[in-house]
Amino acid sequence: MKIHNIEVSKFKAASNTLNGLVMFKVDALIAEKQPLEGIEPSSVISMTExxxxxxxxxxxxxxxxxxxxxxxxRHGRHG
Known part of the structure; x- marks a missing residue:
């Protein structure tokens, strides 16, 4: 598995699909990241407040x- 640093610059749009996926269009900087020894490799997503x-x-x-x-x-209706 490749791991990355993903820095979101801008969210452009969001949508969802019939099979339950939420999709975002973003401008982002993506760079491969070297795993740190002893830490499970994970990609990191960062963004401003x-x-x-x-x-x-x-x-x-x-x-x-x-x-x-x-x-x-039909919450509250039992039986």
């Missing part, structure tokens, strides 16, 4: 779209 707030808003919007597509729940 402003971009984190944009991501949160986009996620909320996409989750609302998923919820709108689901049939109405």
């Amino acid at each position: 402003q971009n984190a707030r944009v991501l949160m808003a986009l996620l909320k919007s996409q989750l609302a779209e998923f919820d709108a597509k689901k049939p109405k729940s």
Whole structure:
């Protein structure tokens, strides 16, 4: 497995698919990363606070779209 440093410069758009994936268009700088000895190799995604707030808003919007597509729940009705 290759590992990377991924620095998000800008979120451009978000969408979701019928099979439950949320997809983001981003401008990002991506560089291969060497694993640190003794630490499980993982890719790292970094972003500014402003971009984190944009991501949160986009996620909320996409989750609302998923919820709108689901049939109405019948919570509280047993039997």
